[in-house]
Amino acid sequence: MSSLHPDQATAERLAGLRDGAAVPGRDVDAGLGDGTLVEDPAVESPLVLGKRSFGQVTDIVCGYAENPAPLWWWLLFIPAASLAGVGTLMILYLIITGVGVWGLNNQVDWAWDITNFVFWIGIGHAGTLISAILCLLKQKWRTAVNRSAEAMTIFAVICAGIFPGIHVGRVWFAWFLFPIPNYNYIWPNFRSPLLWDVFAVSTYATVSLLFWYMGMIPDLATLRDRADLRLREGTSKPFSIPLTPGKSLVIPWVKPDLIRAYVYGLLSLGWRFSSRHWHRYESAYLMLAGVSTPLVLSVHSIVSFDFATSVLPGWHTTIFPPYFVAGAVFGGFAMVLLLLVPLRELLPNFKDLLTLRHLENMAKILLLTGSMVGFAYAMEFFIAWYGANEFEAAAFVNNRATPTFLSDDGAPYWWAYYTMIFCNVVSPQIFWFRAMRQSRIAIWIVALLVTIGMWFERFVIIVTSLHRAWLPGEWHMFFPTWVDILLFAGSCGIFLTLFMLFIKFLPVFAMAELKAVMPQADPHGHEGDDDDKAPAGGAAPALAHPAPEGDR
């Protein structure tokens, strides 16, 4: 007789993991997907599928970091790294030549540079939101996505940091931003939101990095111990380059496991999984989550102050801070889905850890934040009308929303505005339908649309407000140059390159946290069963896609 908690028995039965009668009135098999799409709110769906043991979770996560990179990895990494190289050359060209290589003019003096900055910093919000806010809310499903989302945060903030750094033109004066006096003994102006922005973004980058690194210390120690054990057992393999199928060039004096033991050992700081250490670790993690929660809300608020504290119609609105934060969470989750949905297909064992329920939950967040953003778009028009400010009304009606084919006064950038509305407000609405929330293809397409739409949102805010401000004699269109375009593409390349390196060399899932939420981790659970080896319901099946042995 099993001593399982009844709720868990129900969950497993519903998920098809356990034999038993179907719940009356519901077809158990249909619509449960991989077994996690349980509708009953009283039933917690399983977080790890396939009756995995602790050891198998370790094998799944470490396996990909230890085995040679598959072909598709190289097919993605090489173009991404080339694109990153192009982006770096564009930065060099810009610094050598000056910001005149961009399409900026006297009227539109912020365009793609700041659009890209706000776009990337917005994407960087999902990671800390997942790790901090969902941690405080005790959302256990976060453990499957937090590591990769935090990695994306850091890479996105790196991409974001490039643009304000180079848009100042003479980058060798960037030290004016630091709190040190300049040549004339004048200190920086702390009353300027642009300086708040410097502090907010650099604090955010630092705290996100600390959070990510701290979460990774135990998992890096696991990688270290595995490499160390292979060295001691003599099962360590020398470095080899595959030439043709079945043949490879072995380089006997390069020992990957020795390098791993040293590098992961150095990074894991000698972590030895002591419970006394875990106690302080959990306390520190909770405090980091506690301070990161207001931080993540403050960063995009402060970014929005760059605009909101100006007097430009279209920027000067009090709704900006919450509107920017909702948009950032929206864009960040879209990017997480954009990368994780294909990753789940490319690394099939991850399907046990990253379930359809995780994707459905994130689709719901897209629906929620997308609707919040849509509400904010509507509010801008309402306030322009209610505030009876004709300049503000003109900024929204004549510079954004009226197509040129309807009125001679129309907005030349109307297509950008409607792209934004379609991608951000309309497309996520399909997630009202359960089938759409559970379709990986629908989720991926919406995530792609939202990513495009969020870039256009920033473009609309920045360029359409600037290009027709105040005197009509100064009105100017903005057209990007090839440097603008390649620099943005290059920043995508930098982001993707870093992400590919991350999935090759670091633990993509938070192993320690995943193990802690598995049913057999409960110390008061089913005693006497051989829990680690087989959670209730028979022996664990072999990995669906075993990692190739050897060649480590």
Added chain:
Amino acid sequence: MGLQETLAAIPEYVPGMTRPAPRFVTEEGRRVHGMIAVFDDPPTVYHAAERVRDAGYRRWDLNSPFPIHGIEEAMGVKTTRLPYLVFGAALTGVAGAWLMQQFMNNWDYSFVVQGKPEGAWEPFLPIMFELGVLLSAFTALFGMLAFNGLPRFNHPLFNSDAFLKSSDNRFVIAVEADDKAFDPEQTRELLESVGASEIEIIEDEA
């Protein structure tokens, strides 16, 4: 860990300092670090921890691949004082940020821009908040590491292959030989009786 035990542990970290004579040595004359017992699942190790705690051991530890829920009570670990340190760091960050901005923009080189009056503190709030967060985050991570005695790249426990599995799927209780209650026979008996699947003596290299 009490003050006395902390002081006694210093020579382990500082090269060149003489450590007190070992309480136990192996047949080859090497210092014994302690004894480890390997367990296969969380419930067994949880109840084993309660028994080891009740047997009066002080210098012992439980190594598990993830933090076991409620293990602090089972081990008798006191709640960490790290939050006080972090709170102090947060206050320092906030106060330091106010002082820095007040000094730079109001005291040392005062100027009036954007119609904000001299001496206004309100525009300083965002950076006060940011620096408070920054200092607390640094203190949380580095304070945790310092309280844990990390980084420490070598440890006698790492010599054991069985111990290294505690980063994967095994649970290890390690009792140090310096513990006054440690006795090779009795400790082994205790660990066997609580369900250990494997027991091993750990040698210290030094």
